[in-house]
Amino acid sequence: MITDEIKETMIRDLAKQGKREDGRGLTDYREIRVHKNYLPNAEGSAMVEIGNTKVAAGVKFDVVKPYSDRPDEGTLTVNAELCCLAHQEFKPGPPSVDSIELARVVDRGIRSAECVNVKEFLLEPEKALGLYIDLYVLDHCGNLIDAAALAALAALKGARVPRYEDGKLIRDEGTQLKLAHEVTTCSFEKIAGNLVLDAVNAEEVASMGRLTWAVCEGDFACAAQKSGRASFSKDELLNMLDVAFEKGAFLRSKV
Amino acid sequence: MAKKSDIQLVKSDGTRLDGRSPTDLRPLKITAGVLKQANGSALVEWGRNKVLAAVYGPRECFPKMLTNPYRAAINARYLMAPFSGNEEHSRSGPNRRSQEISKVIQHVFENLVLTEQFPKTMIDICIEVLQSDGGTRIAAVTAASVALADAGIPMRDLACGVGVGKASGQLLADLDKGEDNFGESDIPTVISPRTGELLLYQMDGMLTREEISRGFDLATEACMKVHAKQVEALKKKYDTVLEEAGSNGE
Numbered sequence: 001m002i003t004d005e006i007k008e009t010m011i012r013d014l015a016k017q018g019k020r021e022d023g024r025g026l027t028d029y030r031e032i033r034v035h036k037n038y039l040p041n042a043e044g045s046a047m048v049e050i051g052n053t054k055v056a057a058g059v060k061f062d063v064v065k066p067y068s069d070r071p072d073e074g075t076l077t078v079n080a081e082l083c084c085l086a087h088q089e090f091k092p093g094p095p096s097v098d099s100i101e102l103a104r105v106v107d108r109g110i111r112s113a114e115c116v117n118v119k120e121f122l123l124e125p126e127k128a129l130g131l132y133i134d135l136y137v138l139d140h141c142g143n144l145i146d147a148a149a150l151a152a153l154a155a156l157k158g159a160r161v162p163r164y165e166d167g168k169l170i171r172d173e174g175t176q177l178k179l180a181h182e183v184t185t186c187s188f189e190k191i192a193g194n195l196v197l198d199a200v201n202a203e204e205v206a207s208m209g210r211l212t213w214a215v216c217e218g219d220f221a222c223a224a225q226k227s228g229r230a231s232f233s234k235d236e237l238l239n240m241l242d243v244a245f246e247k248g249a250f251l252r253s254k255v
Numbered sequence: 256m257a258k259k260s261d262i263q264l265v266k267s268d269g270t271r272l273d274g275r276s277p278t279d280l281r282p283l284k285i286t287a288g289v290l291k292q293a294n295g296s297a298l299v300e301w302g303r304n305k306v307l308a309a310v311y312g313p314r315e316c317f318p319k320m321l322t323n324p325y326r327a328a329i330n331a332r333y334l335m336a337p338f339s340g341n342e343e344h345s346r347s348g349p350n351r352r353s354q355e356i357s358k359v360i361q362h363v364f365e366n367l368v369l370t371e372q373f374p375k376t377m378i379d380i381c382i383e384v385l386q387s388d389g390g391t392r393i394a395a396v397t398a399a400s401v402a403l404a405d406a407g408i409p410m411r412d413l414a415c416g417v418g419v420g421k422a423s424g425q426l427l428a429d430l431d432k433g434e435d436n437f438g439e440s441d442i443p444t445v446i447s448p449r450t451g452e453l454l455l456y457q458m459d460g461m462l463t464r465e466e467i468s469r470g471f472d473l474a475t476e477a478c479m480k481v482h483a484k485q486v487e488a489l490k491k492k493y494d495t496v497l498e499e500a501g502s503n504g505e
Contacts, residue, residue: 069342097358100351112440112459209362211456221467224442224458227358229365231452234471241464 001088004202011206015191020203027197027243034150034254036158043171044159046255048151050198052141054086057133057151059159059177063123063169064130074121074128078107080135080148087140099137101227105185106135106149108223109214113181115156120178123164142200145212146251149185154255157182181216184251185223186244188212190230195240197247211237213244217252262437264422271427271434278473280417280429280480285397285488287405293381295406297488299398302431303388308398310406313376321377326370331361331380333395339387356392363396363445363454369409378408389432390418396445396455401485405492413485414454415478416445419470421460426469428477440466444474448482451475 007021014020024030030051039045044059064075080103082090090096110116110133121129133155135148159177162169189199189207196203204210209228215221221241226232232240265271275281281302290296293309316322321330333356337347349357364380380403382395393416400414420430422438435441440460447454462470 095351097354100354101358104351104355108457108459113461216461220461220463221458222461224456225359226453226456227362229362231366231447231450231454232456233450233452234468237453237456237471238464238468241467245464 001201004205007202008206011202012192015194015196015206018194020196022200026194027247029198029247029250030200032150032251032254034154036154036255042155043162043174044155044157044177046151046154046158048147048154050143050147050150051200052139053143053147054137054139055144055147055151056136056138057148057155058136059155060132060134061162061169061171062130062132063127063164063167065126066122066128072119072122074118075130076107076111076116076118076133077130078103078110078133078135078152080106080137082137082140086137090137090140101225102137102144102148103135105145105212105214105223105225106133106152108225109149109183109185110152110156113183113214113216113220113222115179115181115183117178117180129161129164140201142204143187143198145187146185146198149183149214150251150255153182153184157255181222182252182255183214183216183222184248185212185214186240186247188240188243190228190232195236197243211240213241215241215244215248217248219245262423264434264438265425265427273431277425277427278476280477281431283481283484285401285484287401287488287492293402293406295402295404295408297398297401297405299394299401301388301390301394301397302429303386304384304391304394305386306382306384306391306394306398308380308382308395308402310378310380310399310402310408312378312406313373313408314379316375316377322375325374327368327373327376327378329361329364329368329370329378329380331357331364331382331399333357333360333382333384333392335384335387335391339384356395359455359457360392360396360399363414364399364403366454367400367410367412367414367447368403369411372409378403387432389430389435390443392416392455393418393443393445397481397485401488404485404489412447412449413482414445415448415481415485416443416455417474417477417481418443419474419477421462421466426466426473428473442470442474444471444478446475446478448479
C-alpha cells in the first residue's frame with residue numbers, strides 16, 4: 001500500500017536507532033487478544049487479534065482414506081486463506097505463494113512437534129480421521145504467521161474429536177483433542193540491520209527479510225523459515241531463538 | 256511407516272548406513288554449461304539426486320507487471336519430475352511444496368545477484384529435479400548458483416547449500432532420503448561463504464538451542480566443501496573452452 005511504502009525511509013531510520021513508529025521496543029508484541037471457541041459450529045475454533053491483525057482458525061474433522069505410505073494414520077492438513085476483505089492487495093483466485101508459505105510454516109511447527117497424534121485417528125482399515133485446520137486472514141495489519149500459528153494453537157486446544165459410529169461422524173459428541181505440545185511462533189523482520197518482532201505492514205515493507213522460529217515448551221525449536229532477501233548471521237539466528245523461547249511462554253499463556 | 260525411533264540410522268561405530276561419517280558428504284559432481292540453449296546451466300549429481308538448472312536472462316520482463324525500474328526481477332522455478340521419486344507417479348507441474356521452495360530459492364538469488372545492474376529486466380532460473388534423494392532444494396540452489404555464474408551474471412557470492420539434520424540422536428551433514436524421512440530433524444541451510452551468513456534456512460523436528468548452534472557450524476563446514484566443487488566446475492568449463500580455442504587457432 002502506498003502509505004506503507006512512503007514510510008520506508010522513516011521506518012529504517014527509526015530501526016537504526018532501535019526505535020519503532022508506534023513506540024514499541026524491538027521485541028515487544030502488540031496487544032494480543034484470543035477469543036476461544038469463536039465459531040462453535042466448527043469442532044475447534046479461535047479468533048486471534050495481534051494489534052489490528054485478525055486471523056480466525058477453524059478445526060474440522062472428516063473421514064478420509066489414509067495416505068498410502070502411512071496406512072495406519074489419520075491426516076493433518078493446514079490451509080490458509082488470504083481473504084479479499086483483509087487487504088487491498090489480496091485478490092481472488094488460486095492460492096498465492098504467500099498463503100501457501102503461511103500455511104506450510106504453521107503446518108511445519110505443528111507437525112514436527114507431533115502436537116497431534118495422528119496414529120489415534122485410524123478408525124478401521126482404509127478409514128481414518130482427517131484433521132483440517134483452516135486459517136482465515138480477516139485483517140492483514142502485519143505479522144500474519146504469528147497470529148495464524150496462535151489461532152491454530154487456540155483452536156486445537158479447545159477442539160473436540162467427533163464420535164465415529166456406523167461410518168458416520170457425530171460432530172456434537174466427542175472427546176477433547178489431546179495436544180502433546182503447544183507450538184508458538186515468533187517472526188522477526190530485518191530492518192536496517194536490526195531485528196524487529198511482530199512487525200506491522202509498513203515495517204514488513206521496509207524489511208529486507210524475515211525469520212520465523214516455531215518453538216514449544218521445554219525450549220525446543222520445532223520449525224524455522226527464512227524468507228526474503230536478507231541474510232542472517234549465526235549470532236542473529238541464536239538471539240532470535242532465545243527471544244522465541246522467552247516469548248513462547250508469554251504466547252502460550254494467552255491461549 | 257515404521258516409527259522414527261525404530262530405525263537405527265547411525266551404527267554403533269558412528270558411521271551411517273552408507274558408510275559415511277557424520278560430517279561426510281555424499282559423492283557430489285557438478286558440471287557447468289550442460290545445456291546449449293540456456294544462457295547458463297549446471298547439472299548437480301549429489302548422491303542419487305540429479306538436478307538441472309538453467310538460467311535465461313537478463314531479458315525482457317514477463318509478465319510485464321513484475322518490471323522493477325530499479326533492478327532486475329528474479330524468477331526461480333523449482334519443479335520435480337513425476338518420475339523423480341521411488342514412490343508412485345506424481346503429478347507434473349508446481350504443487351504447494353514446490354511453490355514454497357521456489358519462493359525461498361528466489362530469495363537467495365535476490366540477495367546475491369547484482370540486480371541493480373539490470374533494471375527493468377528479468378532473470379529466469381529454471382530448475383528441474385530429475386531424480387530425488389533427499390536434499391533436492393539444496394542441490395537446486397547449488398546448481399542454480401553455478402548456472403548463474405555460467406551465464407556470466409554478476410553475483411556477490413556463490414550460494415552453497417547442505418541439508419544438515421538429526422537422525423538416531425546424532426547431528427549429520429548432508430542427509431540422504433532415508434535419514435531425512437526416518438530421522439528426527441532436517442535443516443536445509445544455504446550459506447554465503449564470503450560472509451558466513453544464512454541465505455536460506457528452514458527447519459523441522461525438535462532441536463535444542465545447542466543443537467541449532469552445532470548444526471549451523473556443521474552446515475558451514477559442509478558448505479565450504481560444496482563451494483570448492485562449484486568453483487572447480489566453473490574453472491573446468493573454461494579449461495575446455497581454452498582447449499577448443501587452442502585447437503581452432505592451429
